[in-house]
Amino acid sequence: xxxxxxxxxxxxxxxxxxxxxxxxxxxxxxxxxxxxxxxxxxxxxxxxxxxxxxxxxxxxxxxxxxxxxxxxxxxxxxxxxxxxxxxxxxxxxxxxxxxxxxxxxxxxxxxxxxxxxxxxxxxxxxxxxxxxxxxxxxxxxxxxxxxxxxxxxxxxxxxxxxxxxxxxxxxxxxxxxxxxxxxxxxxxxxxxxxxxxxx
Amino acid sequence: xxxxxxxxxxxxxxxxxxxxxxxxxxxxxxxxxxxxxxxxxxxxxxxxxxxxxxxxxxxxxxxxxxxxxxxxxxxxxxxxxxxxxxxxxxxxxxxxxxxxxxxxxxxxxxxxxxxxxxxxxxxxxxxxxxxxxxxxxxxxxxxxxxxxxxxxxxxxxxxxxxxxxxxxxxxxxxxxxxxxxxxxxxxxxxxxxxxxxxx
Numbered sequence: 001x002x003x004x005x006x007x008x009x010x011x012x013x014x015x016x017x018x019x020x021x022x023x024x025x026x027x028x029x030x031x032x033x034x035x036x037x038x039x040x041x042x043x044x045x046x047x048x049x050x051x052x053x054x055x056x057x058x059x060x061x062x063x064x065x066x067x068x069x070x071x072x073x074x075x076x077x078x079x080x081x082x083x084x085x086x087x088x089x090x091x092x093x094x095x096x097x098x099x100x101x102x103x104x105x106x107x108x109x110x111x112x113x114x115x116x117x118x119x120x121x122x123x124x125x126x127x128x129x130x131x132x133x134x135x136x137x138x139x140x141x142x143x144x145x146x147x148x149x150x151x152x153x154x155x156x157x158x159x160x161x162x163x164x165x166x167x168x169x170x171x172x173x174x175x176x177x178x179x180x181x182x183x184x185x186x187x188x189x190x191x192x193x194x195x196x197x198x199x
Numbered sequence: 200x201x202x203x204x205x206x207x208x209x210x211x212x213x214x215x216x217x218x219x220x221x222x223x224x225x226x227x228x229x230x231x232x233x234x235x236x237x238x239x240x241x242x243x244x245x246x247x248x249x250x251x252x253x254x255x256x257x258x259x260x261x262x263x264x265x266x267x268x269x270x271x272x273x274x275x276x277x278x279x280x281x282x283x284x285x286x287x288x289x290x291x292x293x294x295x296x297x298x299x300x301x302x303x304x305x306x307x308x309x310x311x312x313x314x315x316x317x318x319x320x321x322x323x324x325x326x327x328x329x330x331x332x333x334x335x336x337x338x339x340x341x342x343x344x345x346x347x348x349x350x351x352x353x354x355x356x357x358x359x360x361x362x363x364x365x366x367x368x369x370x371x372x373x374x375x376x377x378x379x380x381x382x383x384x385x386x387x388x389x390x391x392x393x394x395x396x397x398x
Contacts, residue, residue, distance in 0.1 A: 003296055005264055005270065006265065007250050010246045010250075011249075013246070015217075017236060018231070018239075019227055020224060025219060029219075032217070032218045033217070034254060034263055035288065040213070041247050041251055044214065044243075046213075047209045047213035048210065048244035049244050051209075052240055055207060066204045089233075089234065090226065097201070
């Protein structure tokens with residue numbers, strides 16, 4: 001027998017669908033909302049509804065956007081002639097928040113992984129190829145993650161761009177800023193050494 | 200400038216009102232719901248709405264309950280003649296889930312703390328006194344937390360019960376099961392030693 005009433009049980013179950021939330025945290029969140037922040041619960045319910053009804057995938061960048069306010073397709077961004085390819089929306093947000101880059105983006109929504117059935121179509125690479133072919137892109141910046149699949153995806157996309165005479169660059173990988181050589185893993189250090197640059 | 204569109208920004212802000220959720224987790228949750236679990240987002244919005252409209256505080260136990268389904272006020276629970284006082288709804292749920300106790304409860308919703316302006320009225324102690332006076336309670340079990348304020352609250356409630364000739368008990372405090380004496384704090388160990396029982 002559980003001590004939860006039906007609606008409380010359902011609220012806890014619903015909160016558990018959030019990533020990183022287990023049964024204890026979900027119970028704590030539900031009781032907190034009911035006990036101390038009913039207004040917050042209303043706000044959250046409303047924000048979820050608004051997000052579901054108003055946020056779509058942009059057909060061009062494949063980022064989440066609101067039709068009336070897509071900040072990533074603007075003419076000023078297109079003018080730069082640069083297109084940055086990332087795996088996920090969170091990667092786009094990280095780049096936008098930490099770098100001065102203000103060109104266009106393309107969100108793959110994953111990486112090539114034939115074993116999981118994720119091929120070029122699932123990542124919208126036909127759409128990317130079209131954009132590379134229309135002559136507006138001078139530089140394609142590949143910012144996929146430096147994992148095995150991310151590297152394979154980067155290689156595949158680089159071939160797409162070269163076939164259309166677009167310059168391709170890849171963000172640098174090496175020792176992270178503030179890191180200490182002693183504690184950096186061997187693969188990263190070897191990569192950083194091989195990729196040394198003239199000062 | 201932030202990379203969030205207005206609705207995405209509001210969803211992240213709303214998720215941050217959940218306890219233990221910072222800006223990074225809130226962003227992760229929002230993107231997860233939009234990207235991989237729109238159904239879960241709908242379910243959560245619905246569950247929040249249902250909880251807000253259907254969950255009330257029981258006027259008798261002060262626990263969250265649904266008028267059509269209050270599991271804590273039933274006649275069978277009243278028959279036991281026992282009333283357990285806890286600080287918070289989460290404490291009630293913990294007792295209900297881990298112990299065979301199936302008597303009645305009273306949820307204070309806090310503890311006496313004059314400095315924060317929390318007096319007997321805020322904890323509903325007048326309501327508790329009424330229930331103690333109506334002759335249905337043979338034993339009052341005090342399960343407030345063993346903190347300074349929790350102990351003070353327990354003391355105050357014990358006086359209330361004694362004045363109405365109701366037997367008062369307090370849940371045992373001592374070395375936790377599976378704990379090792381070596382690592383238990385001094386206060387707990389001293390309490391456990393003083394409270395030794397005949398085998």
